[in-house]
Amino acid sequence: MSWISLEKIKRLGEKFSYANVIENDKGFHSIEVPKENLIDFLTFLKTDPDYSFKMFIDWTIIDHGQKADPRFQGVLILYSPEYKERIIVKTWATNETLPSLTGLWTGAKWAEREAWDMFGIRFEGHENLVRMFLWETYPYHPLRKDFPLRGIEDTELPSLNEKERMDQLEGTMNYSRMHTALPTLEDLEKTQKARMPQKKAQVVLNWGPLHPGTHGTIWFLFDMEGEYVKECDIIIGQLHRGVEKLAENMNVQQIIPYTDRMDYIAAINENHSVCIAAEKLLGIHEKIPEKAKYIRTMMAELSRINSHLLWLGTYALDLGALTMFLYTFREREKLMDILEGITGARFTINYFRVGGVYADLPYGALDAIEHFLKDLPKRINDYETLLTRNRIWLKRNVDVCIITEEDVYDYGLTGAVARASGVPYDLRKIDKYDAYGEVEFDIPVGEKGDSYDRYLVRMEEMRQSIKIVKQCVEKLRTMSKNDPYFYEPEDKKMKITIDGRGTKLFKGEVYAAADNPRGELGVYIYQPKDGIKPFRFRLRSGAFYNLQVFTKAIIGRPIADAITLLSTIDPVVGETDR
């Protein structure tokens, strides 16, 4: 497991008298530091060659409830690329303030804005602490424990009520006239102003929120000098549904269908993250039946191919290669058929469970997969003939919007974006969750970090995925139809069910992640006592942090490159907004 060892973290505790090591029985040790010393401590962690926790992963808040004093606690997760381990640093936010970490990691900028938006914690030293998802005039901080799950319904919206007809319906299923707050045009104007307080150049160009090129509802603001971007900010949140809040109010199997709706293009991978984290918290990740492990690995890789096919189609479409879209969708259609047959849904899959999968493979599933894989490599070669060495493609991609290795660490970039910049950060190799430790594959790594490298990395990833799926199929063929696909706990205290009823989480704390097509989707669960509902359920979205680097990489580039950059970062708004 890629976590700092107890001995190493204890040494930290000895070195700094103010630091307090918190041991964890599952191995996820963390360290607590008073907020006055936080910056010094982190500077040491980042720069000391024995630790070198250079890479920013996540920075979030736990609300311990109204009665606790101090109430809020900051949780920082870092990764050390040298030693391949992670650490959690915690600090209490007395007076609801914390020092800003933007001086150490630029990537903390959005994380802190999110924490301010959701918890109302002020970060001292942040350059422009505005809301992340909600509009500027919104009065509440919804992830606080005293904010009701349904929201505060104080706005009347009669148009949503079909008055005449609904009255005939007795009982609870009528729709209420009252609705939670909605932003008005004026609110949006204020929000826009706050996001970009000083104009540097002449024109502010709005791109989105509803523009086909943004692949979802993202609203870009470009401050432009002629054709060149001088300053950029992004307004997201139009798709914010409060998945973290919802997750704090249900059992862990019920959370899984909600994650389908985050990265809806690779729903399986999102489910995977939740399963891995919950299994680690329960301490059963090594006891998952082998069949389930292989099925999950295989499905996750199919889903990665699916996602990359969609990415390739829309990316090429955006850059003007329309036929590509039709070709990739043809292959994707077959893949969707396979997913539908195995899981019961084409898009919002909900197939994985904490403890395995909910049903065994249907008759003929492996044949269908093999049949599909037989011709996929040929198709990928076709795509490459069309694009890879085409002069227009080269002109629009080579040396466009370079993301450096520094950026990867500073912004906490993960997934194909990090790998294209030369950082071989792949959790499938580092964490070896499920069957990834037993299959063979290479990590494609780029050199320069330009758009072209990101393109090549993803193309190669598809080929590697094919390789993994083939190995999984081979292995599954040797198994028996009676092998279990779901873990039955021997321990009396533990209860895990396929339908979720009564599934309990143990006391503890865990951060675990899966390598998704859009980067690392991390799940941080904090559970102060055994219970069904997770107390704090944090989803660290890879797409969210990857999107943040857009605001840097686009500076000084012509506006046409925005399309290329956005497509090669490949965020999905469902996941960035959660």
Add this chain to the structure above:
Amino acid sequence: MGIKKVGLNKNVAPQSIVEKIFFLDFAKGLKTTIKHLFKRVITVDFPFEVIVPAIRFRGVHGLRNVDGTEPEDFASWVKKLKIKPPEKGETRCIACKFCQAACPVPEIFVIKAEKLDVPEDHPHHGLKVLTQFDMDLGKCMFCGLCTLACPTACIIHTDVYDLSSYTRRGAILNKEQLAKIADDFIARRGKEKFDEHSHWPDTQKVWPEYDLARAKAWDNNPPVFGPNYQDQE
């Protein structure tokens, strides 16, 4: 650790001068497109052609009636919940509300059972029947947890996916409508989905092989299904 370097000059050669002058990159691309020009059509002509959903497809819900294929412990569940033992053709639902408990959006369901109004010496005295079972599918996300929770295999997913209506009320189905959907589905495809014992017989296929529209989408070359595991027939 296996690392594969990619990049221009790494696994991709840059364009040569000959290629540039003679537009060979375009010519190659055109070759690929022209090749596709002579392939058979793969698009499905909806609504004249319709793909049959896979048998596991999670569509609109249905409530099954008693038809002799109940799970073995059905009678004991009926007894435990003090439900009037259902006749053939009556609903299997025993109002246990397990489906509601498993559902991430419990307000979808309104389930009520009432005591029968019969004299004291009647054999059904003190027993209940299901009087209301409404589902607001407008709020449902078709996750399938309810169907897995049901102890009597009563609530199921059917392959119906066209649940559109002009008002939100149309998304609310009552127990008669749900029962009808289930009956239709069982009559059409019950054999494919269930055997006597289970929701998940291992004869269940990925998708129906008789479906010609789907075969078209597979380049008219659909896979042939065989067993997955070595000890499967």
